[in-house]
Amino acid sequence: MNGTPQTPRSVIVVGSGPTGLLLAGDLAHAGIPVTLLEKRRHSISNLSRAFGVHARTLEQLDARGLADPLIATGGTLTELRLFRRLSLDLSTLPSRFPFLLITPQYEVERLLERRARELGVEFAYESEVVGLRQDGTGVNVDVRGVDGAVVTHRAAYVVGADGHRSAVRQAIGLPFPGVSVIKSLFLADVRLAEKPESVLTVNGAGDSFAMIASFGDGWYRVMGWNRRHEVSDDAPLDLDEVKEVTRRALGSDYGMHDARWLSRFHSDERQAPQYRVGRVFLAGDAAHIHSPAGGQGMNTGLQDAANLGWKLAAALQGWAPEGLLDTYQTERHPVGKAVLRSSGGLVRLARAQSPLLRAARTLVAAFANTAGPARRKLVAQVTGIGYRYPAPRGSHPLTGRRAPDALLTTGRLYETLRTGHFLLVTPEPHEAPATPRTDRLTVAHWATPRRTTLLIRPDAYIAWATDSATPEAIESALSTHLG
Numbered sequence: 001m002n003g004t005p006q007t008p009r010s011v012i013v014v015g016s017g018p019t020g021l022l023l024a025g026d027l028a029h030a031g032i033p034v035t036l037l038e039k040r041r042h043s044i045s046n047l048s049r050a051f052g053v054h055a056r057t058l059e060q061l062d063a064r065g066l067a068d069p070l071i072a073t074g075g076t077l078t079e080l081r082l083f084r085r086l087s088l089d090l091s092t093l094p095s096r097f098p099f100l101l102i103t104p105q106y107e108v109e110r111l112l113e114r115r116a117r118e119l120g121v122e123f124a125y126e127s128e129v130v131g132l133r134q135d136g137t138g139v140n141v142d143v144r145g146v147d148g149a150v151v152t153h154r155a156a157y158v159v160g161a162d163g164h165r166s167a168v169r170q171a172i173g174l175p176f177p178g179v180s181v182i183k184s185l186f187l188a189d190v191r192l193a194e195k196p197e198s199v200l201t202v203n204g205a206g207d208s209f210a211m212i213a214s215f216g217d218g219w220y221r222v223m224g225w226n227r228r229h230e231v232s233d234d235a236p237l238d239l240d241e242v243k244e245v246t247r248r249a250l251g252s253d254y255g256m257h258d259a260r261w262l263s264r265f266h267s268d269e270r271q272a273p274q275y276r277v278g279r280v281f282l283a284g285d286a287a288h289i290h291s292p293a294g295g296q297g298m299n300t301g302l303q304d305a306a307n308l309g310w311k312l313a314a315a316l317q318g319w320a321p322e323g324l325l326d327t328y329q330t331e332r333h334p335v336g337k338a339v340l341r342s343s344g345g346l347v348r349l350a351r352a353q354s355p356l357l358r359a360a361r362t363l364v365a366a367f368a369n370t371a372g373p374a375r376r377k378l379v380a381q382v383t384g385i386g387y388r389y390p391a392p393r394g395s396h397p398l399t400g401r402r403a404p405d406a407l408l409t410t411g412r413l414y415e416t417l418r419t420g421h422f423l424l425v426t427p428e429p430h431e432a433p434a435t436p437r438t439d440r441l442t443v444a445h446w447a448t449p450r451r452t453t454l455l456i457r458p459d460a461y462i463a464w465a466t467d468s469a470t471p472e473a474i475e476s477a478l479s480t481h482l483g
Helices: 018-029 055-062 067-071 105-118 167-171 239-250 297-317 327-350 355-370 372-383 413-419 471-482
Strands: 011-014 034-037 075-077 079-083 086-089 100-102 122-124 128-134 139-144 150-155 157-160 178-192 200-205 208-214 220-226 256-271 280-282 422-426 441-445 453-456 462-466
Touching: 011 018, 011 139, 011 150, 018 034, 018 105, 018 297, 034 150, 055 067, 055 297, 055 413, 067 105, 079 200, 086 372, 105 297, 128 167, 139 157, 157 167, 157 297, 167 280, 178 239, 200 239, 208 239, 220 239, 239 256, 256 327, 297 327, 327 372, 413 422, 413 441, 422 471, 453 471, 462 471
Parallel strands: 011 034, 011 157, 034 122, 157 280, 422 441
Antiparallel strands: 075 100, 079 086, 128 139, 139 150, 178 220, 178 256, 200 208, 208 220, 422 453, 453 462
């Protein structure tokens, strides 16, 4: 791939975590050549930190035919307890997935990797990005292989999904400002002699906090901290310390034994000021990292990928409206900022020490538990279903919102989105528009009486809506969004 600059039609994705895998698969599904570079050897680690998949992420996976297979790997929770007095009821979510799925990140990665391989993504492991240069037509990426030799790859666009130490972010000179929220946490994978009552057990008491999540295969992930024992990430950790903190926080260590993994880490809040610099984009932990409160990290990254993939494909296929790629920043950066704010607020309340902060925590919990709108807003934010994207002034109220699942004449709405195309849903017996855009548009009708016409993006957000559609209005909307 060395040589003089040319105009390529490919994308290089750096990082084979969930975000990079989903993005690479989406691009390949759209017919875009994709190379996925990964610094590590080929292996899906069973020691990854994430374990919760929220409703909005499951909806995105449903649009790819992956939600049901993933649900089969774990257990579900309809109540999410954030700290002792605050719990969120997920059972009333207006979604096909009114729960939190508890399953390890490696199960998500297995499904996404298999999909990416089946769609033709080219994987390059033990490939370290050591340099990056871009011009008006593409990006050159210098990659060091396992033999130490550096080879230059070229693509139209590059996406850094390579984690919080992102080599791509550093190569384009973006800062990663923020602070450490929790200076010392531990993780452990253990077996238990006594099975907890729930697939997720969480509580804090005094200076200790602990959480136990079931992987469903006899192993359990334990995470916790002791505020009076904050040490560096490389400090020794043994099972006795994990058991002691867990007993203080949960009242029992459930007979922990046979730890297969013990590790310390710290939790930061950081966000890049831009998610795009020219032809280079950031997604997932390369763009933002959060505290573990609410389990939003992996979910936010997967939704970054769902937002960016179809836009890059549209640009490379030549039909993207002007400024489409810029909307990745305007849509996803505010979401990342909101997740930093909400998860950071939750963890600060959970770690409250002073009587004033503890009183504030009690008031927040009481208000959220008794005030319906406040509770619904928090649930919508934590699960991801409440985020909406900016809409033009005067737009229909549904514009920019997530599309809920519904029954169409072609099947469920999210099943119909599996083409990866825009979806135009019109009332029966409205005549379908004559359009040459069959390579990027699917047309369907409501299976039940409705008068609203929706144009839904490939990432399941509503691009345009009207309650009084005319052929002229539909054609105008199609021209605006699909060229």
